[in-house]
Amino acid sequence: MNLEKVVFGFFIVLAMTLNFGFFIGDITAVEQHNVYELYAAIVVNLIATVLKFGDRTQVGALHLATSLVADLQLIAGAVVWAYAEHATGAIDPSTVASVVSLSGGAFLANVVSAVLLIIETSQLRR
Numbered sequence: 155m156n157l158e159k160v161v162f163g164f165f166i167v168l169a170m171t172l173n174f175g176f177f178i179g180d181i182t183a184v185e186q187h188n189v190y191e192l193y194a195a196i197v198v199n200l201i202a203t204v205l206k207f208g209d210r211t212q213v214g215a216l217h218l219a220t221s222l223v224a225d226l227q228l229i230a231g232a233v234v235w236a237y238a239e240h241a242t243g244a245i246d247p248s249t250v251a252s253v254v255s256l257s258g259g260a261f262l263a264n265v266v267s268a269v270l271l272i273i274e275t276s277q278l279r280r
Contacts, residue, residue, distance in 0.1 A: 165202040166271055169224065170264035172198055177257045182247035187254060189235060196228045199260070202267075213274050220267040224260040231256035 172195040179186030203221040206214065231253040238249040 162205050163271060163275075165198060165205055166264070166267055169195065169198045169202045169221075170261065170268050173224070173228070173257060173261045173264050177254060177261050179254075181251045181254045184245045184247075184250045187250060192228070192232060192235065192253070192257065195257070195260075196225070196232060199224050199228055199264075213270060216270055217267055220263045220270070224263040224267070227256045227260035227263070231260070 172191060176187055176191040176195055199221065203218070203225055206218045206221050209215075209217065234249060234256070235245065235253050238245050
């Protein structure tokens with residue numbers, strides 16, 4: 155078993171599951187979306203992005219692209235959340251909907267990355 159591939163797969167799946175955990179719930183209910191889970195998803199997605207830099211294959215390029223999309227959307231969601239909380243002092247339902255929608259796009263990018271990992275793994279020959 156290759157430890158590098160285990161760590162790589164671990165962070166891809168962890169990024170996807172953390173993002174899903176933040177995404178699931180009523181889109182306008184702030185109490186169903188934990189800001190710390192959003193930040194954990196951002197950190198794990200950034201770690202997964204760094205792990206994808208070494209691969210020079212076409213599939214590796216697609217992995218990196220999906221990871222960059224997820225990072226961009228999650229960071230944009232965090233910026234929207236932080237701006238709303240610090241500029242207005244409160245998070246309204248439309249702000250939560252925007253953040254959750256951005257998280258949903260990032261979740262979709264994470265799913266594509268996980269599917270690419272499964273396809274790549276299934277094509278390996280012993």
